[in-house]
Each structure stands twice: as structure tokens, then as C-alpha cells.
Amino acid sequence: MATGLTLKELSKKEDRFTHGHRMCAGCGAPTIVKMVLLATDYPVIAANATGCLEVSSCISEYTAWKIPWIHTAFENAAATISGVETMYRSLKKQGKIDKDVKFIAFGGDGGTYDIGLQSLSGAMERGHDMLYVCYDNGAYMNTGIQRSSATPLGADTTTCPAGDIIPGKLRVRKNLTKIMAAHNIPYAAQASPSHWMDLMKKVRKAHEFIGPKFMNILSPCNRGWRSQTNDAITLSRLGVNSCYWPLYEIEDGVTKITYTPKDKIPVADFMKPQGRFKHLFAPANEWLLKKVQEEVDKEWEKLKKQAECGC
């Protein structure tokens, strides 16, 4: 029987991602991994793309993972878990294994949106029974904050440095959640650690579908966002409440918004505490701040329409 999603019940469950890892203080990623694994009542096998999470959770001779865990090159988490899952199905067919096992791949935005997109798309199209979880912190944080295709418009990174020539990143983010849904997979969703119940329910729901599932989870990074170490949950909540990071799911092609903020706050409230957007609050860049708001509004309206028409 599934464990209830209450703090009391969850506190009795064994953590399958333990303490002692070397993720930075205040990083969103380990919290997300914990939530995903806590919500999973099955035996799990995980694959991990190269990135902060992989590097910091398996420092030689130690591991923070109390589950079978596999890492290969940067671009291959989805391909690697495809191989594991296919072999599992074969063994099951041969009667050599009888357990119900879930397969999860974790990757950051660099390893998912950029270099890993080809293998992710392949896995989604082939239809492996797996859940891919992207912890999206909006840049290559592991190698020193280089821009990725998940980096938000206007953000300052070490390879799109804000200065006299450009005011940070000039392009909007790639909408990966929708790209994944466009593979006609049974389930794609967006979540945030600030709304933990919503996040964990989505993980549970994902596991009940047979086939490829995708979850994109906002993951604050105080090193790259230039924010306070105790701000991860606050910032992810501001991200949700400004509709910069709407919480929704696309189930068999039907979009449902799972949380609508009572009062949609300006996206500037989400950006202001983050040093990576500092330059946008200078008078010369007012136009760009306005554009960021317009982009957020446009995407939010689109999403609402999509939800209303049930498509």
C-alpha cells in the first residue's frame, strides 16, 4: 500500500538519498531528489547525467544513494536508463526477475536541455518505462555558471556576461516541458520544491503510467543565482507565484494547471533577490525587465488557454 503523503508518514520512511553528500548548502537539487525518492514506493534504479548532483553525491568510495545508481557521460542519462530498463523487461519476460522496479533518470538542465536532448528524445520516442527528472537551475553551475538553453532571458552568466555589450542572455528559455509533451508521452509535468505535496503527487502519478514520463523541477542554485543560501524554497515559491515557473501537468495530451497563484506577483519579485538579474534593475535595462514580464505573461496566458480547451 502506498505511504500517505503526510509529513508524519513520510518522516517514518527511509531516506534513499542520504546526508553526507557534498552538494552546496542551500542547493535545491538534493531536496528535489529526496522528494522524488520519498514519493516512490517501489524499488528504484536511477541513472544520473554528469553534473553537480552526480559529482557531489559519489565522491570516491562514498555514495549518498541507497539505491542502484549508474552514471555515464554527460549526454547519456536517458540512453543509459533505456538500456537498464530494456534489460529488466527482457529478464522479466524470461522469468528471471519478478519485482516491480521503477526507473528514474536525473539530469541538470545542461545535461537535459542541451547535450542530452538527443538521447532524451530517443528514449521518449522509443517508449521506455521510465521517469526522467530534470532539476533545472538554469545554467551549467557545476563548471562555473555558463549559460544553457534553460538560462532565463536577461540572466548574467560567465558566457553571456552582462556589461556594455549585452545585458545578459538575449534569448528566452527553451520550453522543454512542452517539447517532451510533444513526444506524445503519457505524462509530462512541471513542479517546484516549494510545493512539495504537488511535486510528490506528480511523481506518484508518473509512476502509475507505463511508458516514458518527464518532470521538470525548478532547482534554486545560490551560487549561480547569486542569492542567499537560505532562499531556495522562498525563491522557488516566488518563481511559482509569479508564473515564471507554472505548476502544471500534461496527461495524455491534456493540460491541467495544478496550482494557480491567488495573486500573481510581478516576475521582478522573483528576480530581485538574485544577483544574476541585478543589472536588469538599472534604468538602462528597464526595457528588458519589461520584456521578461511580457514573456512570462504570454506563456502563462498560453498555458491557461491550453488548460481551458483541454488540449
Added chain:
Amino acid sequence: MAKKKMLLMKGNEALAEAAIQAGCRFYAGYPITPQNEIPEYLSKRMPEAKGVFIQAESEIASINMVYGASAAGVRAMTSSSGPGISLKQETISFLAGAELPAVIINIQRGGPGLGNITASQADYFQAVKGGGHGDYKCIVFSPFNVQEMWDLTMRAFDKADAYRMPVIILGDGVVGQMMEPFHPTKYVRPGLPEKDWILDGCRGREPRVIRTLFVGSGELEKQNILLQKKYVLIRKKEVMFDAYDIEDAELVVVAFGIAARIALSAVKELRRKGKKVGLFRPVTLFPFPEKQIADIADRKKRFIVVEMNAGQMVEDVRLAVNGKADVLFYGRPGGAVFNPEELYRKIKAAYPRVAGTAG
């Protein structure tokens, strides 16, 4: 006498600035440690130089961008480290096959696999022996200080254009990351043939073709023979090396890149202690200074090769020596870095007990 102007920069940054000075106006890269200073520096510097900086979505994309830029006639560069260089290999083979100039930087880290992010020299075989598919070579430079990160980068662009081929700078995490003063030599463009092969629009002239696919009978063999002729010429003309205290040496240390830098400290110390030890340092790894090493071997010296790998260049030294002298080896694989005391002990242990009896 006027004092030489000196700059204090990280090796990676010096390399990036040297590329700009040498007229590189196209850079495409992708994050990987320990070379991130190169794209970071160029993301700021390229727009100032009216050049193009692109961060690609993968190493494969970045080197293929270089392929395109080079075909359009611009001096183009990409950089990476171990795993990323492995991804670029397919297109390095294409660049060699298509005879396109390009500069590829490998700031080596420990391998295989993800390995670690400390300095290593384990990509010697990959750089020198081909790496990708097919019979091809790249000119490979091995800088051992920040000065050479500057100088050899400039040279790399010239040689890439002169021979129409990919040129590799095989650095490592130490020369890339360390800061030291160097003299920013002014770039002087040598006489180079006009790029009469670039694809820049064929209005008013015959269309040109750049290709690697030669399917006609005998066509590919002919193209390969041309490539090999080029490599023979390079072997004759482009060898670079450094030799320290070789003349009277009873024992010659052979090392490249950062291993040579560390070995030099040990060699100097041994000289102070009266041991006749010298250091031979290949600066070009292809072409390899095989003739120079063979000459030393003729004088009946003993060699010890030291490398930060499990033994790669030592194979080329043994080929050059061809059995005429003893070739010992000391190496540390997996991103382990020597210290001078360690090399002092190892080199001393290899020193012939009775002078003049080595070989």
C-alpha cells in the same frame, strides 16, 4: 635596456588572448573543467574584437561550427578537455580529410571516463596517433609554461593555415590554471598562401568544393597519398624541441608539457649535486623529434621518459632510439601530478652507477 613588458595571466586566458591577437575571430565551445576560462574569457573578448563567440549545446556542435567557420575562411578555434575532446574526434577526422585549418585546444584532465579534473597527459595517444577514424595527423604542440600557451597558440593558427589542417594544443590542467608572468610577444603574420579554397560565394568565379567523401575508383587513395605527403613535409620542417644540459649527460630525461617543467627542477637539482643529467623536451609531439632523439642515442646515452600517464610518449622515444640505448620509464596515471622531489629520486635511481657505462 628597456624592460620587457610582462603580463600576469592564467594559462587558459593567455591562450585565449593569444588567439585573438593571432586573428582568431570565431570561437565555439562548451563548458568542461579545467578549460572554462577559455570560453569565459572569449565570451567577453570576442565581441570587442568584432569576432564571434558561440556557446554550443554540445562539444559535437561546437567543433562542427568551427568546421563551418573554417570553410568560410575565418581563423577558428574550439577548446575542451578529455571527454569533450573524445566527442569532437569525428569532426577532427573530417577537418583533416577536408583539409580545413582549425585550432583545437585540449586542456587535459585525468581519464578514462569522467576521470577527474586534475592535470594529466593521458591524451597523448589520442592527439598524436589520430584519435578519430582514418589515416590522418594533426600537428600537436605541447606548452610547458604560460609563455608557450601564448606563443604556441599564435603558431598553431599559422601552421593550421599553412598546411590546411587541424592543429592541437595539448595543454593540461596545470598550465591552463596556473598564473605566471609572461612576455606578450607581438603577433607577426608570416607569409601564408592566399586562401583560394574558401567558400565565400561563387559569383564571378568557378564554384569550389570542400569534401571528405571520395567514392570514385581510386579517388580516396589519391587524396590520402596527398595527405601523407603533407605529413612527410611537416615531419621534415616543423619539429620543435628544447634541450637542457644534453651535451655531457650520462642520463637524458625525456618529458613533454608540465611533466618536463617539473622534471626540469629535478634535473637542475641533480646537476647541482654533480650528476650529469640532461632534459630533452619535445615541443611538437607530432611531428615528433625522432631524429634528434636518435642522434642522442647514437652517443650511447641512457634515457628515462617521465609522463603523467601510464606510458605513451615512451613508445615514440623507443621507436626513435631503436634499441641503441636503454629507455626507462616513470609515469603516474589518473591525474596524479609529480612533485620535483619525487622525480629527483626516480631520475637519480636511473642514473648509471659507473659513468660512461650506460647504454
